[in-house]
């Protein structure tokens with residue numbers, strides 16, 4: 092379903108798809124603003140983005156790199172949490188998978204963690220700093 096972020100449109104309108112150009116606004120749709128995710132997690136995503144805006148951290152968000160994506164995990168046959176649309180990737184070009192040095196602020200991560208998300212940046216074996224998911228599976 093839609094994770095409508097219309098109320099944060101002013102603050103989040105600069106986000107673009109990481110695999111495209113800054114002109115490709117990630118959250119802009121024909122008649123709403125946001126992205127598609129699992130319906131039970133939508134309120135959690137909304138709350139996390141709300142905290143980010145409230146703490147004025149939204150300027151550190153640059154790209155939206157996807158939520159729903161029916162794919163398997165890297166090097167494994169299991170479904171990725173993206174297949175369930177309960178995970179989101181942010182700032183991927185600066186926080187590549189497996190990189191131990193990355194640019195994802197602890198403060199931004201905390202906004203998601205406070206809402207129950209698991210941050211991939213805390214995984215010791217192959218960290219995934221761009222990744223936030225709403226379950227404990229890997």
Ligand SMILES: [Zn+2]
Pocket residue numbers: 173178179180221222223
């Ligand atoms: Zn991810």
